[in-house]
Amino acid sequence: MQGTQQPTSPPTTAYTPTDRTVPTRSPDRASYDKELVHAILDEGYVCHLGFVRDGAPVVLPTLYGRVGERLYVHGSTGSRPLRMTGEADPGLAVCLTVTHVDGLVLARSAFHHSINYRSVVVHGIAHQVTDPEEQRTALDTLVDHVVAGRAADSRPANKKELAATAVIRLDLDEVSAKVRTGGVNDEPEDLSLPHWAGVIPVRRAYGSPLADADLAPGTELPDYLTAL
Amino acid sequence: MQGTQQPTSPPTTAYTPTDRTVPTRSPDRASYDKELVHAILDEGYVCHLGFVRDGAPVVLPTLYGRVGERLYVHGSTGSRPLRMTGEADPGLAVCLTVTHVDGLVLARSAFHHSINYRSVVVHGIAHQVTDPEEQRTALDTLVDHVVAGRAADSRPANKKELAATAVIRLDLDEVSAKVRTGGVNDEPEDLSLPHWAGVIPVRRAYGSPLADADLAPGTELPDYLTAL
Structure with missing residues (x-):
């Protein structure tokens, strides 16, 4: 109604944009919707983790998993990003990026070629996970991101393994998604050109499971793998 | 023969390892072989480009292509990494990472779960490409990385488009590959556990091409797309 005060608090369904999460390129493709961000993260298991070492950027692929508004990222205690978080743990400034390629966008013009993607x-600042219970939760989450249901169907980590498993946590706070969908955007004057144009869908595909030679007798392929 | 001087120059078939290209984690998986590096790069088209902005890391997915020992990376002139290279162009310190996931390694123990991958x-220091001929070469390379043979079957960029296409170049000099292959590495005492273990192959798959609604009459799907 006219004159009625509108709610001013930000919606809890979206991340608050910041200077560095508003892209300068194609800002119309950006989104801060939590549901969309979660869905993109939950579909993957490999991220690219960036950090700064001696003033220079480093980008490494590694496994990650999500629990609510927290990400867990895997690495051995020997890996560089994790050694920087430690006892005193001031945290490590990181940028974690997850990208899914959904299609090749082949335009009539070289210039308008593109990719359909969700990223x-x-x-944020990553911190090492030191609590054994949280370590175990993190490891289970990483395993379940790779194949849903797998953590419950494997031997849990023992104390020695947990001690050798470095996991960092990164809270979802300064976050953005970017999505391109749809077809080609050729110039009107190019439409009559004889070049085929359109989209080639891209997806992740799984091959037939290759069983380990030493499976215990009678071990069957579980349903959660058949479903892949 | 004994006493004969051995050649001391590094082999031209490998990149020279440096402090930051020798991984602290699983160094046995690292390789500096140029042929392997080229093969991994040539199989992809999306990289994750890291750079430092205001002291913090930024990792963005973008398209790339290779010509010999040089990579070209795409972005509009509005994008942040490219705006940092400019007229004076001192270059931008970057880390460019390409990762292919080849398989899910499902061990009996949560701890030994892994991924088969090639990365x-x-x-290096990236510089903006300003020479129009090199810009055109770069754009063609990016397009041909997405689909081999496509650049020749599209309208070349005109002057206006080249001016709006920012491409950076990054020479292959400080480079490493990392590869995990093979099966599960479970502890001997876990082999009798009743959990299925093995590798699930992962690959990129293409769907049926979705033709643009406005194709010129008589335009057929080209052979290089049927081959996908």
Whole structure:
């Protein structure tokens, strides 16, 4: 109604945009919707983790998993990003990016070629996980991201393994998604050109499971793998 | 023969390892072989480009292509990494990473779960491409990385488009590959556990091409797309 005060608090369904999560390129493709961000993150298991070492950027692929508004990222205690978080743990500034390619967009003009994709970029300070219970939760989450249901169907980590498993956590706070969908955007004057144009869908595909030679007798392929 | 001087120059078939291209984690998986690096790079078209902005890391997905020992990376002139290279062009310190996931390694123990992958990490200083001929070469290379043979079957960029196409170049000099292959590495005492273990192959798959609604009459799907 006219004159009625509108709610001013930000919606809890979206991340608050910041200077570095508003892209300068194609800002119309950006989204801060939590549901969309979660869906993109939950579909993947490999992220690209960026950090700064001696003033220079480093980008490494590694496994990640999500629990609510927290990400867990895997690495051995020997890996560089994790050694920087430690006892004193001031945290490590990171940028974690997850990208899914959904299609090749082949335009009539070289210039308008593109990719349909969904990506999430997370900025923040990562901290080492030291609590054994949280370590175990993190490891289970990483395993379940690779194949849903797998953590419950494997031997849990023992104390020695947990001690050798470095996991960092990164809270979802400064986050954006970017999505391109749809077809080609050729110039009107190019439409009559004889070049084929359109989209080639791209997806992740799984091959037939290759069983380990030493499976215990009678071990069957579980349903959650058949479903892949 | 004994006493004969051995050649001391590094082999031209490998990149020279540096402090930052020797991984602290699983160094046995690292390789500096140029042929392997080229093969991994040539199989992809999306990289994750890392750079430093205001002291913090930024990792963005973008398209790339290779010509010999040089990579070209795409972005509009509005994008952040490219705006940092400019007229004076001192260059931008970047880390460019390409990762292919080849398989899910499902061990009996949560701890030994892994991924079969091939990745390349390139460290260096990126510079903006300003020469129009090199810009055109770069754009063609990016398009041909997405689909081999496509650049020749599209309208070349005109002057206005080249001016709006920012491309950076990054020479392959400080480079390493990292590869994990093979099966599960379970502990001997876990082999009798009743959990299925093995590798699920992962690959990129293409769907049926979705033709643009406005194709010129008589335009057929080209052979290089049927081959996908």
